[in-house]
Amino acid sequence: MSNSSITNESGTFEIGETTVHRLGFGSMRLCGDDIIGSPEDEETAREVVQRAVDCGIDLIDTADSYGPAVSERLIGEAIGDPDDVLVATKAGLLRNREGEWIAHGDPDYIRNQVLTSLDRLRTDTIDLYQFHRPDGDTDFEDSVAAFAELKDEGLVREVGLSNVSPELIDQAREQVDVATVQNRYNLNDRGAADSLEVCAENDIGFIPWAPINGDDLAAHGDLLDDIAEAHDATRRQVALAWLLERADVMLPIPGTSDPAHLESNVAATQLSLSDDEVQRLTDAAE
Numbered sequence: 001m002s003n004s005s006i007t008n009e010s011g012t013f014e015i016g017e018t019t020v021h022r023l024g025f026g027s028m029r030l031c032g033d034d035i036i037g038s039p040e041d042e043e044t045a046r047e048v049v050q051r052a053v054d055c056g057i058d059l060i061d062t063a064d065s066y067g068p069a070v071s072e073r074l075i076g077e078a079i080g081d082p083d084d085v086l087v088a089t090k091a092g093l094l095r096n097r098e099g100e101w102i103a104h105g106d107p108d109y110i111r112n113q114v115l116t117s118l119d120r121l122r123t124d125t126i127d128l129y130q131f132h133r134p135d136g137d138t139d140f141e142d143s144v145a146a147f148a149e150l151k152d153e154g155l156v157r158e159v160g161l162s163n164v165s166p167e168l169i170d171q172a173r174e175q176v177d178v179a180t181v182q183n184r185y186n187l188n189d190r191g192a193a194d195s196l197e198v199c200a201e202n203d204i205g206f207i208p209w210a211p212i213n214g215d216d217l218a219a220h221g222d223l224l225d226d227i228a229e230a231h232d233a234t235r236r237q238v239a240l241a242w243l244l245e246r247a248d249v250m251l252p253i254p255g256t257s258d259p260a261h262l263e264s265n266v267a268a269t270q271l272s273l274s275d276d277e278v279q280r281l282t283d284a285a286e
């Protein structure tokens with residue numbers, strides 16, 4: 001039951017057999033600087049997660065590499081494993097103190113990581129387990145096979161991919177049902193448009209990461225401001241509302257560490273852009 005006055009009006013999408021609201025929450029920003037270690041204020045981080053659920057968000061994205069382990073732990077502490085929230089985590093990237101993200105798709109590593117994620121998320125089954133990024137040193141097929149095996153064993157309910165081309169989506173679909181694809185996509189960066197098209201054609205959820213371009217919306221600032229003013233909204237809200245209009249399979253996960261920013265992002269689902277506004281935004285960078 002929500003105790004917030006902000007409600008999630010983004011419509012719904014089926015991930016496997018689970019219905020979620022299309023606007024979710026990305027929890028990468030709940031960690032320390034460079035997404036390493038704990039945030040300065042863990043209490044506020046847990047509050048953000050709780051506020052997301054109170055606002056009607058039931059799709060939360062995380063990864064074992066955020067912290068590492070910190071984001072998953074904070075989610076587990078904040079909400080445990082509620083039946084009505086789908087927590088999507090990922091494996092396949094290592095971190096180091098220099099802040100690098102190192103692809104590691106070794107099947108034994110994936111099988112090990114799922115056990116650590118189950119513990120931190122305080123659950124018996126990962127709702128959606130995403131392969132974080134293809135690893136040039138491991139055959140993609142072997143990594144995907146590990147995810148498929150975890151699904152067969154019941155440790156994972158649904159399998160997703162991240163940072164993949166249309167060719168790799170098709171290849172993985174030969175091995176396992178692919179429920180979602182998570183690629184970078186926003187108003188300014190449409191590089192993953194071809195993967196989005198494959199998802200739309202096959203009813204696969206498309207999770208655009210950095211949906212507000214990491215909060216850098218200067219490139220189309222004037223246009224965004226113009227439309228935002230007409231709706232008494234913000235640039236970010238217009239950018240999110242545009243994404244939701246792009247495709248029925250679009251599941252944006254704006255990331256924030258601030259409860260007020262979270263509410264503002266959910267309020268974007270109440271914006272109703274005109275066809276003309278959507279078209280002007282679509283034309284802006286194409």
Ligand SMILES: NC(=O)c1ccc[n+]([C@@H]2O[C@H](COP(=O)([O-])OP(=O)(O)OC[C@H]3O[C@@H](n4cnc5c(N)ncnc54)[C@H](OP(=O)(O)O)[C@@H]3O)[C@@H](O)[C@H]2O)c1
Pocket residue numbers: 025026027028029061062132162163182183208209210211212213214215236253254255256257258260261262264265
């Ligand atoms: N699969 C992948 O390889 C991959 C890669 C990167 C990210 N992700 C996922 O995608 C999610 C979203 O991406 P992202 O966090 O990089 O980028 P984003 O959502 O486009 O932007 C996040 C940035 O915008 C700021 N922000 C958000 N809402 C705001 C608001 N209402 N007002 C003011 N500032 C606001 C945040 O700062 P504040 O904290 O101050 O609000 C943060 O600096 C991540 O959390 C993560 O779950 C996946």
